[in-house]
Amino acid sequence: xxxxxxxxxxxxxxxxxxxxxxxxxxxxxxxxxxxxxxxxxxxxxxxxxxxxxxxxxxxxxxxxxxxxxxxxxxxxxxxxxxxxxxxxxxxxxxxxxxxxxxxxxxxxxxxxxxxxxxxxxxxxxxxxxxxxxxxxxxxxxxxxxxxxxxxxxxxxxxxxxxxxxxxxxxxxxxxxxxxxxxxxxxxxxxxxxxxxxxxxxxxxxxxxxxxxxxxxxxxxxxxxxxxxxxxxxxxxxxxxxxxxxxxxxxxxxxxxxxxxxxxxxxxxxxxxxxxxxxxxxxxxxxxxxxxxxxxxxxxxxxxxxxxxxxxxxxxxxxxxxxxxxxxxxxxxxxxxxxxxxxxxxxxxxxxxxxxxxxxxxxxxxxxxxxxxxxxxxxxxxxxxxxxxxxxxxxxxxxxxxxxxxxxxxxxxxxxxxxxxxxxxxxxxxxxxxxxxxxxxxxxxxxxxxxxxxxxxxxxxxxxxxxxxxxxxxxxxxxxxxxxxxxxxxxxxxxxxxxxxxxxxxxxxxxxxxxxxxxxxxxxxxxxxxxxxxxxxxx
Amino acid sequence: xxxxxxxxxxxxxxxxxxxxxxxxxxxxxxxxxxxxxxxxxxxxxxxxxxxxxxxxxxxxxxxxxxxxxxxxxxxxxxxxxxxxxxxxxxxxxxxxxxxxxxxxxxxxxxxxxxxxxxxxxxxxxxxxxxxxxxxxxxxxxxxxxxxxxxxxxxxxxxxxxxxxxxxxxxxxxxxxxxxxxxxxxxxxxxxxxxxxxxxxxxxxxxxxxxxxxxxxxxxxxxxxxxxxxxxxxxxxxxxxxxxxxxxxxxxxxxxxxxxxxxxxxxxxxxxxxxxxxxxxxxxxxxxxxxxxxxxxxxxxxxxxxxxxxxxxx
Numbered sequence: 001x002x003x004x005x006x007x008x009x010x011x012x013x014x015x016x017x018x019x020x021x022x023x024x025x026x027x028x029x030x031x032x033x034x035x036x037x038x039x040x041x042x043x044x045x046x047x048x049x050x051x052x053x054x055x056x057x058x059x060x061x062x063x064x065x066x067x068x069x070x071x072x073x074x075x076x077x078x079x080x081x082x083x084x085x086x087x088x089x090x091x092x093x094x095x096x097x098x099x100x101x102x103x104x105x106x107x108x109x110x111x112x113x114x115x116x117x118x119x120x121x122x123x124x125x126x127x128x129x130x131x132x133x134x135x136x137x138x139x140x141x142x143x144x145x146x147x148x149x150x151x152x153x154x155x156x157x158x159x160x161x162x163x164x165x166x167x168x169x170x171x172x173x174x175x176x177x178x179x180x181x182x183x184x185x186x187x188x189x190x191x192x193x194x195x196x197x198x199x200x201x202x203x204x205x206x207x208x209x210x211x212x213x214x215x216x217x218x219x220x221x222x223x224x225x226x227x228x229x230x231x232x233x234x235x236x237x238x239x240x241x242x243x244x245x246x247x248x249x250x251x252x253x254x255x256x257x258x259x260x261x262x263x264x265x266x267x268x269x270x271x272x273x274x275x276x277x278x279x280x281x282x283x284x285x286x287x288x289x290x291x292x293x294x295x296x297x298x299x300x301x302x303x304x305x306x307x308x309x310x311x312x313x314x315x316x317x318x319x320x321x322x323x324x325x326x327x328x329x330x331x332x333x334x335x336x337x338x339x340x341x342x343x344x345x346x347x348x349x350x351x352x353x354x355x356x357x358x359x360x361x362x363x364x365x366x367x368x369x370x371x372x373x374x375x376x377x378x379x380x381x382x383x384x385x386x387x388x389x390x391x392x393x394x395x396x397x398x399x400x401x402x403x404x405x406x407x408x409x410x411x412x413x414x415x416x417x418x419x420x421x422x423x424x425x426x427x428x429x430x431x432x433x434x435x436x437x438x439x440x441x442x443x444x445x446x447x448x449x450x451x452x453x454x455x456x457x458x459x460x461x462x463x464x465x466x467x468x469x470x471x472x473x474x475x476x477x478x479x480x481x482x483x484x485x486x487x488x489x490x491x492x493x494x495x496x497x498x499x500x501x502x503x504x505x506x507x508x509x510x511x512x513x514x515x516x517x518x519x520x521x522x523x524x525x526x527x528x529x530x531x532x533x534x535x536x537x538x
Numbered sequence: 539x540x541x542x543x544x545x546x547x548x549x550x551x552x553x554x555x556x557x558x559x560x561x562x563x564x565x566x567x568x569x570x571x572x573x574x575x576x577x578x579x580x581x582x583x584x585x586x587x588x589x590x591x592x593x594x595x596x597x598x599x600x601x602x603x604x605x606x607x608x609x610x611x612x613x614x615x616x617x618x619x620x621x622x623x624x625x626x627x628x629x630x631x632x633x634x635x636x637x638x639x640x641x642x643x644x645x646x647x648x649x650x651x652x653x654x655x656x657x658x659x660x661x662x663x664x665x666x667x668x669x670x671x672x673x674x675x676x677x678x679x680x681x682x683x684x685x686x687x688x689x690x691x692x693x694x695x696x697x698x699x700x701x702x703x704x705x706x707x708x709x710x711x712x713x714x715x716x717x718x719x720x721x722x723x724x725x726x727x728x729x730x731x732x733x734x735x736x737x738x739x740x741x742x743x744x745x746x747x748x749x750x751x752x753x754x755x756x757x758x759x760x761x762x763x764x765x766x767x768x769x770x771x772x773x774x775x776x777x778x779x780x781x782x783x784x785x786x787x788x789x790x791x792x793x794x795x796x797x798x799x800x801x802x803x804x805x806x807x808x809x810x811x812x813x814x815x816x817x818x819x820x821x822x823x824x825x826x827x828x829x830x831x832x833x834x835x836x837x838x839x840x841x842x843x844x845x846x847x848x849x850x851x
Contacts, residue, residue: 056756090758103749108771108846118757153847169757 101162112150188319218529273310276476315491365437371429382417427458542851636803655738677732782838
């Protein structure tokens with residue numbers, strides 16, 4: 001085997017004092033060889049991103065510091081490099097793409113200029129040559145109509161196109177090492193599949209070594225040559241993709257692989273509870289425009305008809321822009337539907353004015369996607385939980401007693417009620433959000449991508465909790481997700497949405513066994529690692 | 539965009555009309571008789587009455603208002619009670635010093651405050667940051683006239699670098715004009731430097747934690763360009779807003795400064811007109827100020843589109 005392009009030896013990065021452990025990564029060693037994709041897998045806090053940022057010299061100053069070891073890029077230790085040498089290496093020998101292409105691109109600079117910037121920094125090419133080169137690289141990452149997109153701003157592009165711009169920007173100078181930090185996590189499954197394909201293709205064509213950071217074993221199965229598993233700052237297992245996926249050795253690896261939900265839904269009994277929610281030809285149209293402007297309308301939801309019984313979980317599956325969240329928000333009446341009906345306990349709430357709507361608010365509660373942003377950071381979690389019931393006339397003492405019971409129910413200590421959201425982990429916060437929703441004694445619980453931001457192991461626990469509370473309180477659950485694997489685990493029935501329309505609707509088992517609509521089939525096609533039978537080990 | 543500008547311009551008409559009505563009524567409902575002031579301390583009642591008739595003050599208020607409004611429509615601002623000149627003449631004499639002072643002040647404030655704010659954000663928590671923020675607190679809290687007299691004492695009286703008082707018209711040469719305005723502009727700019735630097739720091743700090751700043755660094759961009767090309771443009775909208783508010787407030791701020799440095803500008807004119815109950819002059823100045831205010835707001839809103847392509851009207 002030839003010499004590695006990246007060789008990390010005994011890397012230790014220290015955390016600031018007062019953190020939960022001494023080192024962010026400790027004694028980490030692994031290598032990337034030319035033309036190879038190495039996946040670093042781990043959950044949040046495993047140190048996988050810290051390691052990759054250390055390679056680029058992008059550790060936040062004053063907070064994280066590499067204290068030991070070396071990072072050899074083609075034999076040169078980047079930890080010893082001066083800052084000007086580091087700048088010269090970035091973009092030329094090593095480059096990086098990030099998780100969220102919307103925020104990773106400067107919103108006020110055109111896409112072409114952002115790629116061009118790399119050439120301006122590192123080459124002496126004239127303006128015309130640079131433009132030619134930028135257009136060529138845009139072409140090579142399969143961006144449609146590069147000349148037009150050259151002058152476009154990031155917000156005018158789709159998520160997939162933005163990530164292609166990022167990739168173009170990273171590869172324009174043919175670096176030997178590409179670091180991809182969760183590059184597809186924020187993308188839709190179908191887009192994710194395209195971007196993974198593109199990365200593999202570019203890597204193969206250019207012989208680039210790729211360090212691919214991910215938490216998703218589906219993605220690993222799809223793209224990795226070799227795998228490095230990290231837990232709490234240490235490497236716990238390395239090996240070829242086949243070895244690790246088929247025959248994991250370390251208990252943590254086994255746990256991670258077991259936590260990947262399968263695409264095979266479990267057998268579920270038919271739910272026969274009373275009808276809790278029904279929408280009739282629900283439509284939501286955004287936009288319009290005024291006197292002087294052209295009319296621009298977006299039909300975010302058109303003629304959506306869904307029914308959920310008590311004790312039943314209905315999944316609404318779709319990609320971003322499919323209208324699934326719009327439907328959820330209409331049902332919770334966070335937004336007003338344009339037309340159609342929403343029948344909850346035999347009353348159409350679609351057009352009720354706010355005053356008459358208020359009593360209905362408690363019947364329907366939402367758990368949102370990002371538990372880091374859906375709890376008020378300046379209020380104790382107890383205050384957040386009792387606020388709702390007290391708005392509906394419960395005494396403070398009763399509300400506190402109830403919140404203590406609920407904390408027990410969601411698996412947290414009631415003593416933690418006085419703490420603030422930042423003192424909890426993501427999974428714990430989502431449990432708090434569920435407790436907050438349950439405090440209102442709702443009949444309908446909407447989970448809007450409620451487990452998407454969580455690590456796989458935590459995801460499984462929160463899914464179990466959701467299913468438990470559904471049974472216990474006989475809830476009608478509306479489960480919004482983009483992830484078919486998750487939908488398979490928890491939903492009794494599924495409605496697949498595309499461009500505001502429900503294209504397919506049926507029992508989970510039926511849809512997974514034989515998807516009818518072509519879009520549903522495309523979603524299945526795109527699910528990463530679908531062809532891979534993960535080892536199920538005890 | 540064009541239709542937006544037209545709508546905004548059309549919207550100034552009701553704003554100015556409302557201002558006109560309010561100013562007119564308030565002046566006539568507050569105590570103080572311009573005729574008595576013009577006539578002087580020893581005037582007889584008959585003399586005062588004669589002056590009132592001459593000024594048209596004995597007519598019903600509504601009639602006075604419509605006479606004034608009719609004049610306004612024809613572009614006639616009326617005649618000063620006190621200075622024996624048309625209001626238009628008075629204002630055009632006085633506008634040059636005030637515009638010069640305001641312009642120099644805001645240029646100075648922006649040129650100093652933005653680099654200071656960016657630097658403070660970049661070196662957050664270090665002594666540089668603390669010095670800049672400390673200066674900002676002082677700038678906010680020390681009254682304009684204290685700064686003014688202090689600067690005059692040091693730079694005009696002790697060192698003799700700049701004139702103590704007075705204003706040189708721009709027609710007399712750029713050098714003397716500039717020298718006469720340095721101390722007033724510095725005096726006046728202190729509070730705006732404090733305000734804009736603080737806003738710049740906050741805004742840039744927020745932007746510096748954004749992902750695209752990390753991307754720029756990952757491309758190998760230098761820190762200077764990361765700060766001034768990537769961060770500052772994204773941080774611009776709140777900064778421009780504050781600069782706009784600053785320019786609008788400046789118009790009020792010139793009053794004290796013009797008094798301290800004896801600059802014959804609109805600020806001084808306002809003070810004199812108020813003391814003399816010179817209704818036409820006060821009305822015209824306030825109308826002009828509110829027009830400028832509305833225009834600045836429009837310009838600020840339009841400038842957003844330059845800094846952020848996502849904002850479209």
